[in-house]
Amino acid sequence: MAKKKTVKKARRRLFILGFSSIFVIVAMTFTIGKYWVEIFDKYQEKKSLDKELIHLKEKEEELKVDANKLQNPDYVARYAREKYLYSKDGEYILQIPEE
Numbered sequence: 001m002a003k004k005k006t007v008k009k010a011r012r013r014l015f016i017l018g019f020s021s022i023f024v025i026v027a028m029t030f031t032i033g034k035y036w037v038e039i040f041d042k043y044q045e046k047k048s049l050d051k052e053l054i055h056l057k058e059k060e061e062e063l064k065v066d067a068n069k070l071q072n073p074d075y076v077a078r079y080a081r082e083k084y085l086y087s088k089d090g091e092y093i094l095q096i097p098e099e
Contacts, residue, residue, distance in 0.1 A: 069075045080086045087093050 070079075081088075081093075085093050085095070
């Protein structure tokens with residue numbers, strides 16, 4: 001009879017240990033999976049932000065060039081005549097439609 005009690009206790013311990021082990025493994029797998037998803041999302045966000053950074057640096061260079069050009073009064077006058085159809089005294093503006 002004592003042998004049956006020890007066998008039952010051993011089985012109970014094995015059951016509890018097995019259940020606990022499975023629970024820990026599932027919890028760890030879930031946590032690791034969650035972190036992998038977060039890492040993947042951050043990686044995708046980094047790629048997107050890197051592309052945006054490159055685009056913004058190109059835009060910055062273009063704006064710096066435009067700012068330097070706008071320091072020249074001749075360029076400003078020519079730009080205003082072309083873009084906003086301003087004219088000098090005695091000058092006529094003829095607009096030709098684009099095809």
